[in-house]
Amino acid sequence: MNFDISSEQNILQDSVDRFVQDHYELDKRQLLVLTEQGFSNDNWQTMAELGWLGVSVPEAHGGFGGNEIDTMILMQAFGKGLVLEPFFASTVLGAKAIADGGSEDLKTKMLPGVVDGSRQLTFAYAEAQSRFDLNDIVTRAQRDGDDYVINGHKSMVLHAASAHQIVVSTRTSGGQAEQAGISLFLIDADAAGVEITSFPTVDGQQAAEIKLEGVKVPSSRLLGALDQGYELLNSVATAGILALAAEAVGAMEILYKDTVAYTQEREQFDHALSDFQVLQHRMVDMFMEYEQCKSLLYRATLEVVQNSTGAQRSVHALKYYVGKMGTFIGENAVQLHGGMGTTEELRVGHYFKRLLVIDAQFGNSDHHLALFAA
Amino acid sequence: MDIDLSSNDLAFQQEVREFLAANAYKNGADYAEWRLNWFKLAREKGGWDVSKWPEAFGGPGWSPTQHYIWEQETAVAQTPWDLPFGLSMLAPVLMNHGNEEQQNRFLPDIRDRKVNWCQGYSEPNAGSDLANLKTKAVLSEDGSYYTVTGTKIWTTLAHIADWIFCLTRTSDAGIKQQGITFLLIPMKQAGIEVKPIITLGGSHTVNMVHLTDVKVPVENRVGEEGKGWGYAKGLLAHERTGLAGISKSLAALQNLRKQASQVKRGNSTLLDDPSYRAKLAELEIDLMATEFTELRSLASAANGAEPGPESSILKLKGTEIQQRIQKLTVEAGGIYSAAWGPMPVGHLFARGGMSGYLSSRAYTIYGGASEVQRDVIAKNVLGIKKSQSK
Numbered sequence: 001m002n003f004d005i006s007s008e009q010n011i012l013q014d015s016v017d018r019f020v021q022d023h024y025e026l027d028k029r030q031l032l033v034l035t036e037q038g039f040s041n042d043n044w045q046t047m048a049e050l051g052w053l054g055v056s057v058p059e060a061h062g063g064f065g066g067n068e069i070d071t072m073i074l075m076q077a078f079g080k081g082l083v084l085e086p087f088f089a090s091t092v093l094g095a096k097a098i099a100d101g102g103s104e105d106l107k108t109k110m111l112p113g114v115v116d117g118s119r120q121l122t123f124a125y126a127e128a129q130s131r132f133d134l135n136d137i138v139t140r141a142q143r144d145g146d147d148y149v150i151n152g153h154k155s156m157v158l159h160a161a162s163a164h165q166i167v168v169s170t171r172t173s174g175g176q177a178e179q180a181g182i183s184l185f186l187i188d189a190d191a192a193g194v195e196i197t198s199f200p201t202v203d204g205q206q207a208a209e210i211k212l213e214g215v216k217v218p219s220s221r222l223l224g225a226l227d228q229g230y231e232l233l234n235s236v237a238t239a240g241i242l243a244l245a246a247e248a249v250g251a252m253e254i255l256y257k258d259t260v261a262y263t264q265e266r267e268q269f270d271h272a273l274s275d276f277q278v279l280q281h282r283m284v285d286m287f288m289e290y291e292q293c294k295s296l297l298y299r300a301t302l303e304v305v306q307n308s309t310g311a312q313r314s315v316h317a318l319k320y321y322v323g324k325m326g327t328f329i330g331e332n333a334v335q336l337h338g339g340m341g342t343t344e345e346l347r348v349g350h351y352f353k354r355l356l357v358i359d360a361q362f363g364n365s366d367h368h369l370a371l372f373a374a
Numbered sequence: 375m376d377i378d379l380s381s382n383d384l385a386f387q388q389e390v391r392e393f394l395a396a397n398a399y400k401n402g403a404d405y406a407e408w409r410l411n412w413f414k415l416a417r418e419k420g421g422w423d424v425s426k427w428p429e430a431f432g433g434p435g436w437s438p439t440q441h442y443i444w445e446q447e448t449a450v451a452q453t454p455w456d457l458p459f460g461l462s463m464l465a466p467v468l469m470n471h472g473n474e475e476q477q478n479r480f481l482p483d484i485r486d487r488k489v490n491w492c493q494g495y496s497e498p499n500a501g502s503d504l505a506n507l508k509t510k511a512v513l514s515e516d517g518s519y520y521t522v523t524g525t526k527i528w529t530t531l532a533h534i535a536d537w538i539f540c541l542t543r544t545s546d547a548g549i550k551q552q553g554i555t556f557l558l559i560p561m562k563q564a565g566i567e568v569k570p571i572i573t574l575g576g577s578h579t580v581n582m583v584h585l586t587d588v589k590v591p592v593e594n595r596v597g598e599e600g601k602g603w604g605y606a607k608g609l610l611a612h613e614r615t616g617l618a619g620i621s622k623s624l625a626a627l628q629n630l631r632k633q634a635s636q637v638k639r640g641n642s643t644l645l646d647d648p649s650y651r652a653k654l655a656e657l658e659i660d661l662m663a664t665e666f667t668e669l670r671s672l673a674s675a676a677n678g679a680e681p682g683p684e685s686s687i688l689k690l691k692g693t694e695i696q697q698r699i700q701k702l703t704v705e706a707g708g709i710y711s712a713a714w715g716p717m718p719v720g721h722l723f724a725r726g727g728m729s730g731y732l733s734s735r736a737y738t739i740y741g742g743a744s745e746v747q748r749d750v751i752a753k754n755v756l757g758i759k760k761s762q763s764k
Binding site for chain 1 (some may be wrong): 752761
């Protein structure tokens with residue numbers, strides 16, 4: 001048993017911490033938010049050069065061959081800077097779906113581009129009616145000779161506008177909410193019949209609604225087995241949850257530390273705010289819940305890496321707790337910053353927004369509590 | 375990073391399991407005899423009877439992981455009752471601050487479970503503000519003994535104790551943490567009166583102890599006069615780590631599940647009730663987080679560090695979890711939880727349910743109230759200092 005990261009991982013951590021420090025001051029970030037693409041191509045290239053975009057891509061396809069712990073280190077640091085580049089959509093979700101479910105041919109064709117930054121992926125799993133159920137899918141893929149034809153609608157797809165390919169969950173058989181009968185396909189974003197409508201999300205990122213009308217995709221673009229795609233879908237979602245939780249833990253650290261610093265500077269009633277015990281105890285609770293989230297993050301991540309029997313339950317526990325405590329820490333960070341906390345000028349509000357969005361992605365707190373209790 | 379037990383740790387876990395299974399209490403046996411024999415056999419394993427003692431004093435010298443395994447296994451096995459006062463609270467003070475003569479005089483009897491100790495810290499006006507204590511110890515002119523007068527309160531098991539380790543005031547000079555002296559006093563003597571305090575759960579565990587002109591030979595003083603606060607403070611950190619009771623709570627939660635599955639509700643059981651299930655799930659997740667916080671703290675202790683600030687998190691979270699388990703036990707018992715005392719009515723597990731819950735209210739008060747723990751974390755971990763007020 002050992003909670004220390006390896007010396008290689010230490011180097012990774014140092015370099016990502018430096019990146020966040022150099023490129024993610026709030027002012028710089030907010031300028032990027034205002035651009036149409038919503039992130040920086042220079043940063044994206046830097047991430048590629050440092051090998052991060054291939055962190056979880058197998059070495060055989062030009063990646064670093066790392067595991068969820070390596071991704072955790074990156075995402076925790078990205079959470080501290082509210083990093084905007086689509087690492088999560090492209091590497092954590094898209095590349096994993098291809099690496100775990102694609103044919104050798106497809107991997108060889110797709111993954112090197114992900115690693116060098118020339119190819120960007122995303123993952124379309126949600127639908128308007130599905131809420132948080134991965135298996136609730138009405139988008140259909142029908143066989144047509146050697147191809148499949150996809151019709152349907154995908155919701156809240158991260159960074160779809162800048163993506164080259166999109167992993168889409170579809171129903172090839174079975175009823176609307178059955179786990180059997182789900183198949184995943186990799187479609188080109190510029191294929192005929194793909195209509196992408198982009199919009200910004202609350203946290204300054206980009207997402208899109210995607211309409212799929214008669215989109216043709218060759219059967220070689222099938223990821224995982226036909227009708228048996230749920231397992232792959234769930235394992236990509238699991239990787240996504242671990243990464244989002246790591247990002248959330250990074251954001252929580254900034255929130256509680258900023259709050260401790262601010263209350264020591266700000267004076268009211270002739271005292272620093274931090275002199276007031278009611279505020280001290282609130283901050284202690286913020287700190288403790290940050291530590292508890294970190295403990296569950298380590299637990300779930302290590303159990304997934306080691307394929308332990310309790311891993312799936314720990315992932316539910318993690319997403320529940322991070323959602324609940326992200327809101328708790330965010331609300332209190334804003335509250336303790338007073339009026340200034342409610343403005344866009346201070347960074348706490350931006351971290352709070354990110355935590356709110358993280359709770360809504362891949363199943364919120366209530367959803368995962370119900371799955372845990374089931 | 376990994377959470378595997380090494381092959382050595384797995385072998386150790388197996389050895390512990392075998393020891394606990396081979397020496398479990400057998401129905402009909404003489405309990406007292408079994409108990410002392412259990413400790414003797416544990417001692418022969420290489421200090422397992424004093425698992426937390428350092429190797430130099432006969433302890434097993436386990437790694438933090440081995441301690442964790444021991445906690446887990448003993449939480450679910452039947453082990454003889456044991457009291458922490460001599461073994462886990464006084465013994466470390468004697469090892470660190472007592473002289474050799476005191477170590478030789480007191481440690482063997484503690485180890486043999488021959489002598490019961492109690493802890494004389496709190497006073498009617500020194501609870502969370504422990505340094506406010508007023509029990510006076512006056513040194514005789516010839517310097518051979520102290521005369522001790524004062525009142526101690528919440529003294530657990532003082533009524534069966536042979537000795538008390540006491541914080542006393544030998545000087546009022548300086549700040550109140552100074553001038554406190556650590557004394558060891560036999561209980562069975564004139565001038566010491568023990569009065570029971572009955573707590574909400576209906577049990578007699580704690581007491582008020584009056585000391586009137588009790589003469590204590592100077593050789594019963596641990597360390598230097600006036601330095602007792604420093605010795606006790608280290609002890610308090612030690613006490614807090616032990617109070618989290620994570621392994622016991624994990625076992626208790628398993629029991630609770632079993633119990634809830636025995637409680638019928640229409641055609642199903644309480645375990646199928648969505649709101650009860652959700653409460654159980656939330657409790658289990660909090661416990662899973664706290665368990666890993668403890669593992670992280672054990673892992674950092676492996677580098678030889680003293681119990682640090684995370685021990686304060688553990689006491690806070692651990693005791694809240696223990697209370698919630700009691701509360702859910704009461705809920706599972708339903709109306710029968712209301713029966714006072716061990717009346718043979720309702721589910722076996724529900725008997726005395728409310729008493730247990732009421733007793734558990736003390737968990738977030740003793741060993742440093744949760745609010746005091748938050749003060750400590752604010753100061754020592756968050757680094758919040760009192761500002762210069764204008």
